[in-house]
Structures are given as C-alpha cells and as structure tokens.
Amino acid sequence: MRFIFRPPAEHAAGLLSLPWDQPLEDWTDERLLEVAHRGISRHVVRFVEADGHVYALKEIDERLARREYRLLGRLEELGMPAVSALGVCVERPTVAGEDGGGTPQDAVLVTRFLDYSMSYRYVFSHGHTQRPTVQLIDAMVELLVRLHLAGLFWGDCSLSNTLFRPDAGGIAAYLVDAETAELHPSLTAGQRGFDIDYAAERVGGELFDLQAGGLLPDDVDPVEVAGELPRRYQALWEELTREELLQPDEQRYRVAERVDRINELGFDVDEIELKTTDDGVRLRVRTQVAETGRHRNRLYALTGLEVTENQARRLLNDLTSYRGYLEQKEGRSVPETVAGHRWRAEVYDKVMARIPESLADRLEPAEIFHEVLEHRWFLSERAGKDVGTTAAAKAYIDSVLPHTPSTLTLPGGDPLPR
Numbered sequence: 386m387r388f389i390f391r392p393p394a395e396h397a398a399g400l401l402s403l404p405w406d407q408p409l410e411d412w413t414d415e416r417l418l419e420v421a422h423r424g425i426s427r428h429v430v431r432f433v434e435a436d437g438h439v440y441a442l443k444e445i446d447e448r449l450a451r452r453e454y455r456l457l458g459r460l461e462e463l464g465m466p467a468v469s470a471l472g473v474c475v476e477r478p479t480v481a482g483e484d485g486g487g488t489p490q491d492a493v494l495v496t497r498f499l500d501y502s503m504s505y506r507y508v509f510s511h512g513h514t515q516r517p518t519v520q521l522i523d524a525m526v527e528l529l530v531r532l533h534l535a536g537l538f539w540g541d542c543s544l545s546n547t548l549f550r551p552d553a554g555g556i557a558a559y560l561v562d563a564e565t566a567e568l569h570p571s572l573t574a575g576q577r578g579f580d581i582d583y584a585a586e587r588v589g590g591e592l593f594d595l596q597a598g599g600l601l602p603d604d605v606d607p608v609e610v611a612g613e614l615p616r617r618y619q620a621l622w623e624e625l626t627r628e629e630l631l632q633p634d635e636q637r638y639r640v641a642e643r644v645d646r647i648n649e650l651g652f653d654v655d656e657i658e659l660k661t662t663d664d665g666v667r668l669r670v671r672t673q674v675a676e677t678g679r680h681r682n683r684l685y686a687l688t689g690l691e692v693t694e695n696q697a698r699r700l701l702n703d704l705t706s707y708r709g710y711l712e713q714k715e716g717r718s719v720p721e722t723v724a725g726h727r728w729r730a731e732v733y734d735k736v737m738a739r740i741p742e743s744l745a746d747r748l749e750p751a752e753i754f755h756e757v758l759e760h761r762w763f764l765s766e767r768a769g770k771d772v773g774t775t776a777a778a779k780a781y782i783d784s785v786l787p788h789t790p791s792t793l794t795l796p797g798g799d800p801l802p803r
C-alpha cells in the first residue's frame with residue numbers, strides 16, 4: 386500500500402491508522418462522520434475526523450484517483466473554488482472473493498472536507514435561503530464561468546457535484562467532483578457549450594428528483610429553472626469577455642467603468658488591451674480569474690482575517706463605520722491601520738469570543754459576524770434605535786444560532802464534540 390500526500394501534510398499522520406486495507410464501505414472506525422443530505426454519488430464516499438480536521442474519502446479507480454488528485458492540486462494553485470485534495474492511497478491489498486480468488490481494490494482519494502459546506506439537497510431541506518433555486522443557479526453559473534475562464538472543462542457539472550457555502554447573505558459554489566475535468570490553456574465555444582447544456586440537463590433532473598421527494602417549493606418549475614442556467618451563463622460570460630468599440634474621448638472613463646463593473650461581479654481584470662481599428666479604438670478587456678478580490682486583500686492587510694470577497698465587503702463596511710465612531714468619540718483622526726487593529730480586537734474578536742464551543746460548527750466565523758450585523762439591523766428597526774453590535778451578538782447567539790443546524794454529525798446524529 387502506498388500513500389501519496391501533498392505537503393503540508395502534518396495532519397495526514399492521523400489518517401494513517403485508518404483501516405486502509407479494508408473496503409471503505411466496511412469501515413467501522415469511531416472517527417467516521419455522517420454528512421447530512423450529501424450529494425448523490427456512484428462511488429463509496431465516507432467522511433472521517435483526524436487530528437481535529439475532517440476529510441472526505443472516495444474509493445475510485447486508481448488511474449482516475451491520481452488524475453483527480455493532480456487536477457484538484459492545479460485548481461488550488463489557480464485559486465479556483467474547489468475542494469482541496471490531500472492525497473491518494475494506492476496499491477491497496479486485494480480482498481478475498483467468495484470464490485476464493487482475490488479482487489484488487491480501488492484507490493482512495495482523500496480531500497479536505499469543505500468546512501461549513503452544504504449539498505443542494507441540504508439547502509432545500511433546511512430552507513437555508515428564501516429563494517434557494519435562484520441563488521443556487523446563480524452561484525453555479527458564477528462557478529462555471531470562473532472555471533471556464535481558467536480553461537477548465539468540467540464534463541460533469543451538476544448540483545450533486547457542487548458544494549454550497551453561505552457567503553454574506555448569498556451562496557458561493559465550489560467544485561467537488563473533478564473526475565472528468567480537463568485543464569486547457571483556454572476553452573473553445575464548443576467545450577463551454579457542452580458543459581452548459583450538460584449542466585442544464587442534469588440540474589433539471591435533479592430538481593425533478595427534489596420535486597418527487599416533496600422538497601421543491603410549489604412554484605418552482607424544474608424545466609424553467611434549468612432553462613435559466615444557460616441564459617444566465619451567457620449574460621455573465623458576455624459581460625466579462627465582450628469587446629467594446631470606444632471613441633478616443635470616452636476611453637478613460639469607459640475603461641474605468643468596465644473594470645468597476647467586472648470587479649462588482651466578483652472578478653478581477655488581468656490586462657487591458659486597446660487595439661486601434663478604422664472605426665475607432667476597439668477595447669479588449671481580458672479578465673483574470675484568480676480569486677484575489679480587492680476587498681479580501683484589503684481586509685486581510687488591515688485585520689489579518691481571511692474571508693470571501695462578499696464577506697470582506699460587509700466586514701469592511703462595519704470597520705469603516707467603527708472608525709467613524711472612534712474618530713467622533715476621541716475627537717481626532719484615526720489612521721485606517723489603527724482602526725483595523727482596534728475593530729478586530731474590540732468588535733470582531735469580542736463577538737467571536739461569545740460563541741460557545743458547542744455552536745462553533747454551525748457557520749463560518751465571518752458568516753456569523755455577517756449574520757450578527759443583519760440581526761443588529763433587524764433589532765434596531767424594531768426598537769427604533771441602534772441596539773449596537775454587542776446586544777445584537779448576544780441576541781443572535783442566544784436565539785438564532787442554536788437553530789442553525791450542523792451539517793456534520795457523528796453516526797447516529799449526535800453533534801460533533803469540538
């Protein structure tokens with residue numbers, strides 16, 4: 386048996402004592418976990434906790450396992466929203482068959498469990514959002530566009546092969562299954578078209594399944610929603626990649642406008658190419674896809690917090706208003722870096738310190754903070770005055786967070802001891 390792990394793999398040591406020589410389906414180890422309503426899969430997929438981290442294990446043909454492991458590694462280098470591969474276990478011993486012969490065992494691909502993630506079935510069964518279908522489709526479209534811009538042909542885009550994570554009131558999507566994916570320098574319209582048509586077909590089928598199980602809201606028509614996917618994809622792709630014809634005098638502001646719009650959509654511009662033509666200057670905007678959001682970087686520089694672009698935008702707004710409050714209270718100007726440190730210590734960390742350990746697995750810390758801000762707005766509206774972050778955090782943690790279910794449990798349904 387051999388294990389191939391990608392450094393840093395210090396956490397992998399705890400995994401080595403698992404019963405790798407036995408079929409994954411037969412494992413009874415106490416470190417195994419259950420994931421509520423996980424996606425539908427052909428392979429045996431199980432989850433384990435080792436050294437405080439959770440991993441997903443998938444038993445799969447060795448050639449495919451190695452391929453998926455390599456590809457997920459490259460997606461991670463590119464900063465793509467996808468699960469992160471830790472390693473593969475190959476050359477496992479044969480298991481004795483009923484006829485006395487041995488059957489060679491498949492390899493096991495180990496990925497890091499995407500923290501706080503939900504499958505689409507979980508989103509629908511827990512009513513996480515008011516309009517789950519629209520949000521899921523938008524998140525998937527954004528994911529597909531991002532992958533396509535990076536040159537990834539997925540070949541198996543579906544709701545089951547996507548994971549979702551709360552993202553400052555919205556939902557962000559991540560690729561979870563890369564078995565069929567291929568990375569190219571860039572994709573042809575045909576390759577992109579295949580992915581989109583295939584995704585629409587699969588999503589339609591998956592929504593019909595939800596409907597049959599009574600999980601789809603009555604007013605959602607699977608065919609209509611599935612048809613929406615290619616339309617939304619085309620609209621976003623067009624916005625990001627279209628070439629524009631500009632007159633020389635409008636160049637400057639139109640370029641700035643275009644870059645702003647692309648940033649607003651959550652994408653970054655790598656390079657701007659301006660070509661002269663007989664009919665004016667043709668503007669060509671090439672978009673970069675690496676997840677290097679402006680807000681994300683700024684929040685990280687100011688506070689050391691690593692969050693998504695949408696969460697960062699939200700948290701920075703709060704930081705700015707805290708800075709204003711400090712300046713007013715202290716009657717002097719407070720530099721942004723100072724305000725960043727103080728906001729982190731006096732506001733953010735204080736809210737986090739209030740979260741009891743038993744509820745820490747419900748939502749990502751930055752997402753809890755976002756929810757506290759929402760709750761503050763809601764309570765302040767009701768009270769007709771600002772209730773403040775501390776009171777809002779207390780009320781949220783006492784009365785809302787305990788009702789947010791955990792997606793990971795021990796077999797039998799008990800919550801994870803953390």
Ligand SMILES: Nc1ncnc2c1ncn2[C@@H]1O[C@H](COP(=O)(O)OP(=O)(O)OP(=O)(O)O)[C@@H](O)[C@H]1O
Pocket residue numbers: 422423424425426427428429430440441443468469496497498499502504545546547548561562563564
């Ligand atoms: N790293 C991970 N983090 C969280 N959930 C995961 C992870 N890996 C797998 N899952 C869950 O397990 C499910 C099955 O995984 P996956 O799609 O890789 O299996 P599969 O058998 O290859 O699927 P398919 O039938 O599409 O080939 C996913 O839908 C997802 O819900």
Ligand SMILES: [Mg+2]
Pocket residue numbers: 425426427545546562
């Ligand atoms: Mg799958």
